[in-house]
Amino acid sequence: MKSFILILISIISVQSQAAILNxxxxxxxxxxxxxxTLEYKGFVYEADTHDGGRGLPLTAxxxxxxxxxxxxxxxxxxxxLAAQMGLPFDYNFVWDNQKTYCSKLVGKALDIQPTPMDFSGTHYVKYYPNWINRHDLGLSPDQIYFFAMDHALRVSRKAGSRAPERTTVVVPN
Known part of the structure; x- marks a missing residue:
């Protein structure tokens, strides 16, 4: 009986659970x-503009x-992921500091490397016109989305939801 329980525990601990990106x-x-946001092991992890990096219990x-x-x-x-908890929200979206934002929190939890960000075509340039020329390292929700799609086990969408499209860069010969 004891060996059966040990085998059962081994099987349960080897089975992978799913995380969900919202x-x-x-x-x-x-x-x-x-x-x-990231749902993981009964919590939702996010960077909130008031509370910064936090994990809240999942509820209905x-x-x-x-x-x-x-x-x-x-x-x-x-x-x-734990290192992002309790950090204040970063309204300037800087990668290498002691603050966080949604894509940074999730990106670091997924070990995604930052790339130069492009704020053109976003609502931020309406309020921060000089950001159109910023190319600081960071991650956007779009980049997290593409990573997730490359590793997806299951995808669900609300009717009418919009998804980003990958842009293809053509390099001349």
Whole structure:
């Protein structure tokens, strides 16, 4: 009996659970996705503009994204995720500081490397026109979406949800 229980525990601990990435859109902003959260092990992790990096228990009232992508929880770096908890929200979207924003929190939890950001075509340039020329390292919700689609176990979408499109760069010969 004891060996049966040990085998059962081994099977349960080897089985991977799913994490869910929630992508939120807003018809008042031009970009298809403007916010991302991570559901993982009974909590939703997010960067809130008032509370910064936080993890809240999942409940029936937890908002569900317009697009939900299920990925293996093996992709989650718990140490990197924990390091984002309690950090204040970063309104300037800077990668290498002691603040966080939604894509940074989720990107670090997924070990996604930052790339130069492009704010053109976003609602931010309306309020910060000089950001059109910023190309600081960081991540956008779109980049998290593409990563998630490359690793998706299951995808669900609300009717009318907008998803970003990959742009192809043509390099001349």
């Amino acid at each position: 992508f939120f859109s807003n018809p008042r902003v031009p970009q298809p996705i403007f916010h991302v 009232q937890t908002p569900k994204g317009d697009i939900r992508i299920e990925i293996s929880d093996d992709l989650i770096n718990e140490q990197a």
